[in-house]
Amino acid sequence: xxxxxxxxxxxxxxxxxxxxxxxxxxxxxPVELAKHCMEDSKTPDFMKKMKKGDIxxxxxxxxxxxxxxxxxxxxxxxxxxxxxxxxxxxxxYRNSFNMGLxxxxxxxxxxxxxxxxxxxxxxxxxxxxxxxxxxxxxxxxIPPFMQELIxxxxxxxxxxxxxx
Amino acid sequence: xxxxxxxxxxxxxxxxxxxxxxxxTEKILAAHCGKKEVTPGELINAKVDIVLANDxxxxxxxxxxxxxxxxxxxxxxxxxxxxxxxxxxxxxxxxEQSKLLRxxxxxxxxxxxxxxxxxxxxxxxxxxxxxxxxxxxxxGADSHTCTYGALGAFATGVGSTDVAAAMITGExxxxxxxxxxxxxKGRLKKWVSGKDLILYTIGDIGVxxxxxxxxxxxxxxxxxxxxxxxxxxxxxxxxxxxxNGIIAPDDTTKAYEDGRAQRxxxxxxxxxxxxxxxxxxxxxxxxxxQVACPxxxxxxxxxxxxxxxxxxxxVVGSCTNxxxxxxxxxxxVLKGHKVHPDVRMIIIPATQAIYKQAxxxxxxxxxxxxxxxxxxxxxGPCLGGHMGILAKGEKSIATTxxxxxxRMGHPESExxxxxxxxAAASAVLGRIGSPDELK
Numbered sequence: 001x002x003x004x005x006x007x008x009x010x011x012x013x014x015x016x017x018x019x020x021x022x023x024x025x026x027x028x029x030p031v032e033l034a035k036h037c038m039e040d041s042k043t044p045d046f047m048k049k050m051k052k053g054d055i056x057x058x059x060x061x062x063x064x065x066x067x068x069x070x071x072x073x074x075x076x077x078x079x080x081x082x083x084x085x086x087x088x089x090x091x092x093y094r095n096s097f098n099m100g101l102x103x104x105x106x107x108x109x110x111x112x113x114x115x116x117x118x119x120x121x122x123x124x125x126x127x128x129x130x131x132x133x134x135x136x137x138x139x140x141x142i143p144p145f146m147q148e149l150i151x152x153x154x155x156x157x158x159x160x161x162x163x164x
Numbered sequence: 165x166x167x168x169x170x171x172x173x174x175x176x177x178x179x180x181x182x183x184x185x186x187x188x189t190e191k192i193l194a195a196h197c198g199k200k201e202v203t204p205g206e207l208i209n210a211k212v213d214i215v216l217a218n219d220x221x222x223x224x225x226x227x228x229x230x231x232x233x234x235x236x237x238x239x240x241x242x243x244x245x246x247x248x249x250x251x252x253x254x255x256x257x258x259x260e261q262s263k264l265l266r267x268x269x270x271x272x273x274x275x276x277x278x279x280x281x282x283x284x285x286x287x288x289x290x291x292x293x294x295x296x297x298x299x300x301x302x303x304g305a306d307s308h309t310c311t312y313g314a315l316g317a318f319a320t321g322v323g324s325t326d327v328a329a330a331m332i333t334g335e336x337x338x339x340x341x342x343x344x345x346x347x348x349k350g351r352l353k354k355w356v357s358g359k360d361l362i363l364y365t366i367g368d369i370g371v372x373x374x375x376x377x378x379x380x381x382x383x384x385x386x387x388x389x390x391x392x393x394x395x396x397x398x399x400x401x402x403x404x405x406x407x408n409g410i411i412a413p414d415d416t417t418k419a420y421e422d423g424r425a426q427r428x429x430x431x432x433x434x435x436x437x438x439x440x441x442x443x444x445x446x447x448x449x450x451x452x453x454q455v456a457c458p459x460x461x462x463x464x465x466x467x468x469x470x471x472x473x474x475x476x477x478x479v480v481g482s483c484t485n486x487x488x489x490x491x492x493x494x495x496x497v498l499k500g501h502k503v504h505p506d507v508r509m510i511i512i513p514a515t516q517a518i519y520k521q522a523x524x525x526x527x528x529x530x531x532x533x534x535x536x537x538x539x540x541x542x543x544g545p546c547l548g549g550h551m552g553i554l555a556k557g558e559k560s561i562a563t564t565x566x567x568x569x570x571r572m573g574h575p576e577s578e579x580x581x582x583x584x585x586x587a588a589a590s591a592v593l594g595r596i597g598s599p600d601e602l603k
């Protein structure tokens with residue numbers, strides 16, 4: 001699967017309150033949540049500016065704070081094709097694989113990419129191509145178990161296969 | 165090596181000699197996946213004792229449960245649903261979410277569904293009711309599920325989908341975390357409590373200093389600490405990125421669980437020679453009350469450095485510091501004083517039992533006489549839900565656990581985290597300060 005889009009850069013410790021503020025948690029409707037994606041971040045008008053396929057590129061500890069699955073749901077439904085970060089907070093990491101938001105850890109990519117760069121990501125190999133800067137980076141390999149989850153189609157599908 | 169007074173309570177489970185000594189976290193996980201030993205990095209499938217969710221996270225779990233075609237839950241006694249975030253419901257959408265929980269609980273005859281008027285803030289309620297016990301594996305669709313580590317359980321926050329899967333299978337996969345050991349030595353200064361120690365620790369290692377790791381809290385100060393302080397410390401392990409926080413059970417744990425625990429508790433402790441990826445020691449005698457400044461829990465300063473910060477609101481409550489011990493401290497500070505005319509103070513007992521106890525002890529008289537507002541149990545303002553939202557430019561001091569941008573309301577409001585004594589003193593002073601500054 002090839003993911004392609006413009007890079008939107010964010011700093012370190014982007015927390016779940018920034019990704020989807022609690023005032024919107026009175027719904028679990030993905031479409032409603034997506035409208036407010038990144039609303040309390042440094043780019044509050046993210047949803048006005050981004051295009052389907054665009055990629056969030058962030059520093060360390062992306063998705064820290066709450067366990068709210070609403071965060072990766074909002075990002076995925078907003079049309080963000082994937083998130084590249086130096087590191088991910090552990091509950092967000094787990095949630096993303098559970099519900100099928102592709103995420104990649106790549107410090108080199110984060111250090112080099114500028115907002116606006118056009119990126120192409122090969123989800124299987126984790127190779128990130130910076131089309132604008134004509135460079136490539138290699139993300140940390142996705143652990144085999146997480147690949148199994150993705151291959152099954154997410155955690156619930158994996159569970160169904162197991163209990164079948 | 166002696167970490168403190170010899171624990172007189174036993175027996176402890178799984179103390180036979182192993183090829184490899186294990187930490188308490190490793191032992192609990194090994195016991196729940198039927199293995200003699202586990203090592204950090206290993207992937208396991210663990211049986212879960214308790215599965216928890218609340219009014220904002222359970223709706224997604226329930227949807228996933230139904231979408232998977234599941235017909236019944238793995239054990240109707242072990243799934244706990246607590247509507248605590250936006251309750252008593254603050255708007256129609258929140259009411260619809262709570263309704264989903266209610267209907268699911270009825271459909272599956274869940275023993276542990278807590279309606280408004282019976283509920284409390286989940287992480288205060290579950291230990292109080294003895295629903296979680298030492299030696300448990302507990303997962304919750306709420307990041308502060310790590311609170312129960314104070315009882316010597318493995319407890320961690322997960323997402324709604326993980327909870328949905330566990331509701332069906334009674335199991336969850338884990339990667340065994342490495343453990344970090346924190347040793348707290350010396351004596352606590354006046355007004356310094358578990359909240360200050362955990363804030364100090366997060367300030368030391370950073371909001372991802374314990375990423376994916378178990379935080380094991382030990383030392384003479386922990387040995388002497390009451391359960392309320394221990395619950396506060398374990399509660400904020402997630403704010404350092406920790407997978408779980410944990411305190412080995414001892415006489416204090418036994419005394420807390422006697423007459424309360426709904427199931428048999430199992431006591432584990434770390435072996436001498438167990439491996440830790442990091443060991444740190446703190447001399448608590450040097451620590452003054454801590455305040456985490458906007459907008460990260462790691463942005464800590466001593467309270468004495470913040471006298472210039474005026475506040476608009478003070479909140480005492482939350483799963484972190486909403487217990488009777490916390491309310492007593494707030495009352496002790498407030499007694500005979502009035503909340504500053506420019507400040508709103510909101511006090512939220514964390515459960516109905518605590519509410520009643522506080523009323524009985526005359527604490528509500530002190531609070532109301534001081535011109536503070538007293539609320540029914542709810543998470544309320546902690547996550548910017550209701551019961552004390554901040555306007556643009558406003559500042560609140562709070563005994564809560566997070567202060568990210570917009571946490572308690574407007575993105576241009578600010579939250580300072582502290583212990584109850586500091587929150588109460590600051591309410592009177594109209595600025596951040598200590599009880600020793602009150603006349």
